Amino acid sequence: MIPELxxxxxxxxxxxxxxxxxxxxxxxxxVDARWMSVxxxxxxxxxxxxxxxxxxxxxxxxxxxxxxxxVASNSNSALPTFYRVAALWGAHEGSLLLxxxxxxxxxxxxxxxSRNLPATFASRVMGVLGVVSFGxxxxxxxxxxxxxxxxxxxxxxxxxxxxxxxxxxxxHPPLLYTGYxxxxxxxxxxxxxxxxxxxxxxxxxxxxxxxxxxxCFLSVGIALGSWWAYYELGWGGYWFWDPVENASFxxxxxxxxxxxxxxxxxxxxxxxxxxLLLAILAFSLxxxxxxxxxxxxxxxxxxxxxxxxxxxxxxxxxxxMIGGALILYSWRAPxxxxxxxxxxxxxxxxxxxxxxxxxxxxxxxxxxxxxPLVNDALGMQSISVGTGWFTSSFPYLALGLLGLVAxxxxxxxxxxxxxxxxxxxxxxxxxxxxxxxxVVFGAYGxxxxxxxxxxxxxxxxxxxxxxxxxxxxxxxxSLPRAVIGMTIAHIGIGVCVIxxxxxxxxxxxxxxxxxxxxxxxxxxxxxxxxxxxxxEGPNYDGVRAELTVLRDxxxxxxxxxxxxxxxxxxxTMTEAGIHSRWNMDLFVALGExxxxxxxxxxxxxxxxxxxxxxxxxxxxxxxxxxxxxxRYRARRLAEESPAVPGAATEVT
Amino acid sequence: MNRFIVPLVVFLGLxxxxxxxxxxxxxxxxxxxxxxxxxxxxxxxxxxGEARKxxxxxxxxxxxxxxxxxxxxxxxxxxxxxxxxIARQNLVTLVGLSWKDEDxxxxxxxxxxxxxxxxxxxxxxxxxxxxxxxxGAPETFLIDERGLVQYRHVGxxxxxxxxxxxxxxxxxxxxx
Amino acid sequence: xxxxxxxxxxxxSMSAVAIDVTVLPDAEKQARYEALxxxxxxxQCMNNSIADSPVGLASDLRxxxxxQIIAGKTDDEIRDAMVKRYGNVILFTPxxxxxxxxxxxxxxxxxxxxxxxxxxxxxxxxxxxEQDDSVIETDxxxx
Numbered sequence: 001m002i003p004e005l006x007x008x009x010x011x012x013x014x015x016x017x018x019x020x021x022x023x024x025x026x027x028x029x030x031v032d033a034r035w036m037s038v039x040x041x042x043x044x045x046x047x048x049x050x051x052x053x054x055x056x057x058x059x060x061x062x063x064x065x066x067x068x069x070x071v072a073s074n075s076n077s078a079l080p081t082f083y084r085v086a087a088l089w090g091a092h093e094g095s096l097l098l099x100x101x102x103x104x105x106x107x108x109x110x111x112x113x114s115r116n117l118p119a120t121f122a123s124r125v126m127g128v129l130g131v132v133s134f135g136x137x138x139x140x141x142x143x144x145x146x147x148x149x150x151x152x153x154x155x156x157x158x159x160x161x162x163x164x165x166x167x168x169x170x171x172h173p174p175l176l177y178t179g180y181x182x183x184x185x186x187x188x189x190x191x192x193x194x195x196x197x198x199x200x201x202x203x204x205x206x207x208x209x210x211x212x213x214x215x216c217f218l219s220v221g222i223a224l225g226s227w228w229a230y231y232e233l234g235w236g237g238y239w240f241w242d243p244v245e246n247a248s249f250x251x252x253x254x255x256x257x258x259x260x261x262x263x264x265x266x267x268x269x270x271x272x273x274x275x276l277l278l279a280i281l282a283f284s285l286x287x288x289x290x291x292x293x294x295x296x297x298x299x300x301x302x303x304x305x306x307x308x309x310x311x312x313x314x315x316x317x318x319x320x321m322i323g324g325a326l327i328l329y330s331w332r333a334p335x336x337x338x339x340x341x342x343x344x345x346x347x348x349x350x351x352x353x354x355x356x357x358x359x360x361x362x363x364x365x366x367x368x369x370x371x372p373l374v375n376d377a378l379g380m381q382s383i384s385v386g387t388g389w390f391t392s393s394f395p396y397l398a399l400g401l402l403g404l405v406a407x408x409x410x411x412x413x414x415x416x417x418x419x420x421x422x423x424x425x426x427x428x429x430x431x432x433x434x435x436x437x438x439v440v441f442g443a444y445g446x447x448x449x450x451x452x453x454x455x456x457x458x459x460x461x462x463x464x465x466x467x468x469x470x471x472x473x474x475x476x477x478s479l480p481r482a483v484i485g486m487t488i489a490h491i492g493i494g495v496c497v498i499x500x501x502x503x504x505x506x507x508x509x510x511x512x513x514x515x516x517x518x519x520x521x522x523x524x525x526x527x528x529x530x531x532x533x534x535x536e537g538p539n540y541d542g543v544r545a546e547l548t549v550l551r552d553x554x555x556x557x558x559x560x561x562x563x564x565x566x567x568x569x570x571x572t573m574t575e576a577g578i579h580s581r582w583n584m585d586l587f588v589a590l591g592e593x594x595x596x597x598x599x600x601x602x603x604x605x606x607x608x609x610x611x612x613x614x615x616x617x618x619x620x621x622x623x624x625x626x627x628x629x630x631r632y633r634a635r636r637l638a639e640e641s642p643a644v645p646g647a648a649t650e651v652t
Numbered sequence: 653m654n655r656f657i658v659p660l661v662v663f664l665g666l667x668x669x670x671x672x673x674x675x676x677x678x679x680x681x682x683x684x685x686x687x688x689x690x691x692x693x694x695x696x697x698x699x700x701g702e703a704r705k706x707x708x709x710x711x712x713x714x715x716x717x718x719x720x721x722x723x724x725x726x727x728x729x730x731x732x733x734x735x736x737x738i739a740r741q742n743l744v745t746l747v748g749l750s751w752k753d754e755d756x757x758x759x760x761x762x763x764x765x766x767x768x769x770x771x772x773x774x775x776x777x778x779x780x781x782x783x784x785x786x787x788g789a790p791e792t793f794l795i796d797e798r799g800l801v802q803y804r805h806v807g808x809x810x811x812x813x814x815x816x817x818x819x820x821x822x823x824x825x826x827x828x
Numbered sequence: 829x830x831x832x833x834x835x836x837x838x839x840x841s842m843s844a845v846a847i848d849v850t851v852l853p854d855a856e857k858q859a860r861y862e863a864l865x866x867x868x869x870x871x872q873c874m875n876n877s878i879a880d881s882p883v884g885l886a887s888d889l890r891x892x893x894x895x896q897i898i899a900g901k902t903d904d905e906i907r908d909a910m911v912k913r914y915g916n917v918i919l920f921t922p923x924x925x926x927x928x929x930x931x932x933x934x935x936x937x938x939x940x941x942x943x944x945x946x947x948x949x950x951x952x953x954x955x956x957x958e959q960d961d962s963v964i965e966t967d968x969x970x971x
Binding site for chain 1: 846847848849867869875877880882915916917918919920921922927928931934935938939942943945946949950953954955956957958959960962964965
């Protein structure tokens with residue numbers, strides 16, 4: 001009974017989404033205040049209804065209602081409560097519901113914080129979001145209903161995929177989706193501007209905080225996924241250029257470009273059509289990504305037969321949303337001209353180069369991800385594109401970007417007089433070289449030259465980012481959150497590149513076969529395999545090894561890698577044993593029983609690896625601070641809220 | 653207007669590719685063998701249940717079908733009735749390749765479920781299977797009278813796939 | 829539904845780790861072995877190399893690579909032998925031949941296009957900068 005109510009709630013939400021879209025867009029077109037007044041209630045109603053639907057499904061999980069097919073497929077009587085809730089997004093149908101709910105949440109936020117925007121514009125933004133919501137709800141109800149029944153109900157469920165029974169991976173989808181879906185807001189702002197036929201600096205100021213906030217969530221979501229892969233998948237790797245990972249990385253790259261392009265549009269009224277295009281592109285990549293991983297749209301040679309009707313539906317939706325926006329773009333963008341100018345060494349120029357590189361990077365990832373599909377679709381020989389191809393170009397793009405940040409951050413707007421920043425540039429570069437080279441040769445020795453450049457450039461970015469804030473502080477000037485946020489985020493990217501460069505060059509890894517009592521040595525460190533004992537958990541059993549790590553002969557910690565077999569799905573998971581020191585991780589993963597008491601083990605020393613994820617946290621923190629800057633909060637200026645004929649007046 | 657239409661055009665191109673990709677997806681479980689049109693790898697393997705060896709040379713001059721299977725493979729169990737029906741048609745020699753399996757288990761399987769194969773070669777270590785570019789069981793190859801690989805079916809064999817893909821190719825070779 | 833099960837299976841196969849403890853007679857061969865096994869795709873798995881994959885096919889292929897190295901084959905010969913049986917898809921880095929050259933050229937062309945666009949815009953805008961008398965709002969105010 002209750003699951004059917006949940007289903008019904010979604011149907012009602014679909015109707016409200018339609019109302020939101022129709023009244024929002026057409027009401028704005030007609031400048032009809034009564035019609036437009038339907039929109040915010042529709043948004044609120046949709047949120048309530050979808051929340052109800054989510055609540056029903058969560059209840060079904062928590063109460064072990066195996067008569068619901070989705071619950072039976074993703075849960076089990078032995079599943080701990082936390083994972084029963086997380087199972088909501090454990091598979092396709094539920095994760096779609098999550099997507100739709102997060103969209104409703106963002107739209108609610110837009111509805112709440114848009115009262116200072118012109119009525120027709122706000123109405124259009126929410127109208128566009130209504131269209132997106134409508135499409136997703138239709139898809140959910142039509143092909144992926146999470147409330148479908150399984151009758152007769154089985155005695156027990158098939159359990160949640162053990163891969164997902166982990167705290168980090170449990171919260172990774174909600175955070176990631178918050179990022180993905182957040183770009184819909186930027187997309188909606190872009191479409192609204194195109195429909196209004198007006199895009200100016202004020203528009204950019206409105207759009208920036210939403211975009212930055214979405215970007216923050218996406219950054220954290222990606223970092224969580226990477227961290228999880230590191231400690232859970234057993235190889236000690238953190239990025240595999242896997243289609244699933246690339247699907248989240250591409251919107252992030254374009255989103256970064258979008259944030260920077262918005263800055264130029266806000267400041268100088270330039271790059272308007274580029275900003276529009278980036279806003280459309282970021283959301284398009286979000287859509288493409290969300291679907292690549294679930295619909296069979298990415299038909300790699302190793303995906304199995306997908307449900308073609310789902311794939312077609314998604315494709316049709318993609319074509320409507322993206323094609324529609326691009327048609328609007330081709331119509332409106334030619335009118336967005338500006339007469340502003342800037343020098344080749346001005347800040348605008350650096351941001352332009354920056355964005356070109358970011359888009360190029362996203363394109364490289366896109367090509368690598370879609371190439372097998374393209375070859376298959378065009379009847380050419382099947383190919384694979386793996387890490388080797390991506391690393392043949394991506395690192396160089398990243399280094400180029402870093403160089404631009406380190407130099408461009410000193411550039412002034414409009415007339416970037418290089419002379420003015422010469423001192424800062426020289427000090428920055430000198431500091432970077434000294435620190436970078438000292439660290440490299442002092443701590444690690446010469447590795448790959450790319451890593452050396454990465455460490456130097458990363459340091460250069462960090463040092464360069466500090467000049468302005470310190471200068472402002474000394475001159476007793478204001479230090480707005482936007483500046484602090486930008487500084488922290490840029491420091492974050494510097495830290496990230498330093499960490500990645502270090503890990504890639506200086507990781508020490510050995511795959512060995514050991515018996516209890518035996519030791520493997522790596523430089524100053526040694527791992528001694530002590531013993532192996534059985535272990536049991538709430539819904540699994542397995543073995544647990546104990547290894548003592550020695551440094552210069554003295555024990556410093558004990559590691560406990562495990563190998564678990566989950567009862568219901570009979571699948572085996574490895575839990576790595578990791579100890580994080582301030583400058584490296586000590587890693588061990590348990591392999592298999594080789595007989596005669598010997599076990600295969602992977603041991604690694606991973607220098608600075610935790611700083612990769614710390615860097616992502618810094619970037620998110622910086623973005624969050626910047627988005628909360630005072631100048632984005634409600635400001636009532638006469639010219640920004642043109643009078644709209646009130647509800648009392650009939651408008652035809 | 654002209655350059656602003658470029659993104660739309662590019663997108664439509666991409667959409668076209670995605671469309672073809674989605675359309676293909678039901679058939680995409682079949683991956684074209686890299687050996688199509690090329691000579692089948694030669695082998696010399698023990699025969700299941702007999703003391704002799706089977707050399708690929710003995711199969712030359714006539715088309716033959718190789719079915720890679722194992723008692724551990726669920727899809728093989730599924731396709732077994734179809735294989736028996738295909739064997740009864742007597743169109744072509746059906747050679748089984750027992751892949752990474754135990755002889756005793758394989759024997760018992762054939763005794764219990766019926767033996768569609770004219771002869772079963774035993775590839776206990778999987779070397780021959782690798783030579784054929786096998787990546788999972790079951791897989792079924794059609795090799796023509798010149799010894800060239802004409803087709804590979806991936807997954808459980810069905811009578812429908814047999815009629816659609818194997819029989820026309822056999823007939824083209826001028827066989828009864 | 830079936831898709832779900834199958835995708836699940838793939839995902840799970842990705843989660844089990846294979847730790848390859850093969851040791852070849854000398855260090856140079858060992859290095860070549862490790863490099864090659866990381867370059868070749870496991871044909872049964874979602875996205876693993878044969879070095880990292882736990883399935884039987886992967887260990888068979890690893891054994892094959894080891895045997896070929898010991899037999900004195902060069903890396904190119906070993907790769908060619910694999911491609912002969914499995915096609916280009918077994919290589920994680922697409923080769924530079926007719927079917928996949930575009931994958932290598934596309935980014936280069938895109939980079940050149942980006943360069944061209946960038947230069948053009950900067951030229952355009954620097955010509956305008958003289959007549960541009962717009963005032964830049966600065967966010968530097970006294971604290």
